[in-house]
Amino acid sequence: MDRARRNVFLLACCQALLLTNAVTLIAIGALAGYDLAPSKALATLPAFSYVIGAAIATIPASFWMKRVGRRAGFLTGGAIGLAGSVLATVAMATSSFALLCAGSMLLGVYNAFGQYYRFAAADAAPAGFKAKAISYVLAGGLVGGIVGPEMSKLTVDLAEPRFIASYASLFLYCVVAMAITALLAIPEPKAEASAHATTRPLGEIARQPAFIVAASCAGLGYGVMTLLMTATPLAMGFCGHPYGAAAGVIAAHVVAMFAPSFFTGALIQRFGVLQVIVAGVAIEIACVAVALSGEALGHFTWALVLLGVGWNFTYVGGTTLLTETYRPAEKAKVQGLNEFIVFSVQAVASLSSGVLVNAAGWTVLNAFALPLLALAGGAALWLMARRRAAMPS
Secondary structure, three states, rough: OOHHHEEEEEEHHHHHHHHHHHHHHHHHHHHHHHOOOOOOHHHHHHHHHHHHOOOOOOHHHHHHHHHOOHHHHHHOHHHHHHHHHHHHHHHHHHHOHHHHHHHHHHHHHHHHHHHHHHHHHHHOOOHHHHHHHHHHHOOOHHHHHHHHHHHHHHHHOOOOOOHHHHHHHOOOOOOOHHHHHHHOOOOOOOHHHHHHHOOHHHHHHHHHHHHHHHHHHHHHHHHHHHHHHHHHHHHHOOOOOHHHHHHHHHHHHHHHHHHHHHHHHHHHHHHOOOHHHHHHHHHHHHHHHHHHHHOOHHHHHHHHHHHHHHHHHHHHHHHHHHHOOOHHHHHHHHHHHHHHHHHHHHHHHHHHHHHHHHHHHHHHHHHHHHHHHHHHHOOOOOOHHHHHOOOOO
């Protein structure tokens, strides 16, 4: 296979391991937090710490990779992930809620570096292959959706105290991801020097309508997904569903997040990026409708499946739209700003999730998502109308 496709395959493998790590944290994070938190309203604080670690690290990670290259940058992120997994394991051994949050934060930093897998694929791909390269890398997360929940079910009670073996397993995922990263063949920064022409101020780039819509739709779509997904294990527990059922729902959700990636790029090429984003918002609204209709296992399962598909369309669409807004020399700062916006929204959503589901319940939590989705859909429709008006009659 040519170098671009080989890199996409290797990055998809890294994405699979990143998501195995992330989905394990999703499945156990709120429950482990519920066991250790001094106040049950803080049960999702480890999940918040995970996201805030990613938000803080997104811009530094982008500039670090601009300096040392994608491969060295991804290896740096993997090393931080190793430290986070060790710290979280120690936290469970010592029943330390503070250490659990600290370990989760370091794992979030690892996630921040891993979020650039899709950009690395796009940067090294020919123009006509960019949307598909992004989709195929994200499709690697499908493995994480299957392996993560199954591994969490196998390890949750494997050793005492509960969840300690699950956190210890994250170390292995990071090690394997680093071994695969070492095989990447992506140009180092000096090889791209010819592309470093004049650059525009970041404020000028960020004022572009396409940037505003790309960041808004990716951020709000991700935020709603985090808001509902993070609270699902807790909400299902409150409704009397066992842990195994919650892990199965999370597995179905993550499969739905990444399985569409095999064809999302083709849909974007066929129908247009904004049309796919709008479709994603509509699917997330359908998720809320299903969630509000009942609290049986089927309601949780189908709501989370729809949530995953909707997230995929808004996230892949937003990432593809973002690549239209910057020149090669501007990619580090623009990608970093976009990721910071996305993870800042996600951080607020993850913290709000635990507070809302504990204080107001699953129904109110879902209703809270509707205006956020309306804002994302409205932004995409606005840019669509703007572009149509600019077309020659």
